[in-house]
Amino acid sequence: MIDKVKNGFEIRFPLYKLVREQHNYLHVKVDMVSAMDAIVMAKTSLGHNVLQLISTVDRIEDGVFQITWILENYGACTVLLISADFPRENCLVPSLSQIWPAASAFEREIFEMYGISFPGNPREGEDFLLESWKDTPPMRRDFETEEYAMRVFGERQPREHIDPRQYVGDIVGEWNTPMGRKRKEEK
């Protein structure tokens, strides 16, 4: 089944990158300009008409947000993941809320957690999970979580770290040797 989907991508988007393939699972990566076209094609001609999730990864090393749309075809039991990289600075991603109204909720969540704007989403900016958040969006990797928690929720005694070997010795290592087993029997 997945071959048909793959063929469709090969014909329409010859520059796509294959990330992973299984018998009912395909993960492809396209460039940010053709992401919308790929999703629309997957919905209209490949039968992947259920949007399961929009996930985001903050790849700060490459300076991009990798956004993945997970589309499912319930009839054929196949899953299609379409990824695209978007530049981190002033990130703008086209909204899917005109195609799937449910995408609006995912996009609002991503806007709150990563600060990625989805132009075209009618409910963008409404409170979703965080109420009146004023700091850097908390899921971005340049957000210092611990520093923020210390600043807002107050000082907290750091956890004391105790190395068990310091107190009980290398018990496990000892017991696994023949010598250790013998010593244990003697005890």
Add this chain to the structure above:
Amino acid sequence: MFANFSSIALTILGALTWGLLLGGISRSVTARIHGRMGPRVTQNFIDLWKLFRKTSSIHHGGMFWMAPMFRITGAICVLIMVPLVVGQNITYNMSFAGDVFLLIYIMFFGCLGMALGAGNSGHPYAVIAVSRGLAQMSSYELSFSIAVVAIAVGLHTFKIEGIVAAQQAGITSWNIFRFPFASAGALLAFLPMQMAYPFGIVLAPQEIPIGPPTEYSSRMLSFMFSGRALFGVAKLILFVSLLFGGASSWLGLFVKTFLLYMYPVVVSSVFPRFRTEQSIRFLWFIPTTLALVDLVRVML
């Protein structure tokens, strides 16, 4: 006069104590049926005292404050208009004052006051519960009234004293044996009166958490609890007088009310719940038909 007043006061106090105790016993019995230990028998007294001593700062308008008083008033009126123990004139209280129809009206009046108060509290759950409760009440009142009419027509008296007096010639003269169908209808209508399952749609703890008293707190809730206890005992005594020949002694009164109280408790702990329309359909068809059978038999 003084004897009469003190007897009424004692009746109310005793009914309150007995009602709370019965409530505690019923909680215990239900817990045992569930396989639990259950609370103490005196738990209801403890709850009542705690609620009475809590502060209260919730206000929802005048009717909100009146509702528990309506309920308590209705319960006391029913209580003092029914003779407690046959033969002991001091316990007849005010039973010369009215007939069974007045009693039915007063019972309805207490529930109506409660409904108005709960509606005034403005909580949506309370309003839903009130609408369900009134719908259900209109259905069980029908069968109960027909059963009472059948008994009254059969005995040629509407006075509760007369109904009790007509049953004093041994067990076979009890109305439950003389009017078996009407009694069955009235006893089936007793289940929704006590809000026992399968007719517990009013308090439905799953969807509309506790129904009418949702907004009531502390002292008002304690009044409401004592009102319910009093009303329960009043209904028990009314049923004992109507169907089970009254009570010839104090012991008989306690035993009869206790057994009658246990009947909805045991039934309700093994049944699931009817929806409103199911319970109305059941109450309009089966108990009403049963009561009508006796009414027609008596008329002929």
Add this chain to the structure above:
Amino acid sequence: MYCNQPPEKPGNKKELLEKITNMARANSLWVTAYGTGCGSIELRPLGTSRFDMERFGIAMRPTPRQADVLIISGYLATKTLKRVIRVYEQIQDPKYIIALGSCTINGGMYFDSYNTLNVLDKYLPVDVYVMGCMPRPEAIIDGFSLLMQKIKDGRAHGWKHYKENLDYYRENQKKIITDWDLPDYNW
């Protein structure tokens, strides 16, 4: 309708009455059915026949109007704190708070989270802490018996403390709830 002054202390005449009432309060604890975190899943078994909290007179009430105890069951997000304050202030006096789990004591495993407050005592007066992650129902019953003992001894004064030090608590609450829209008095 509002309580603008701290509650009066019981005089000598009221001592005996207060003692009897405290016994009644201890043996009839009604809990607001409001779960804030993972710990509320450990509260449900308390009602079953295995643990049976009703034998101590503990019952669940669906509305804060009729309850005595508020259980903060586990981690508390800032967003939830707003609701918890509302619920707590609508409970009629006297009222008690039981806090479950290490999250309420010092943040627990969410100590560096962007959204979970660390020390609950700064925002609401806690009467009894039950430690564990999560405490089992036995431990919760133990916490209840501790609270009962405290009430019998007349030492469960969290609610009085809250009213007397309302400014302190409000300051802390407003520090983390940035869009404060509650009335200054809720009771």
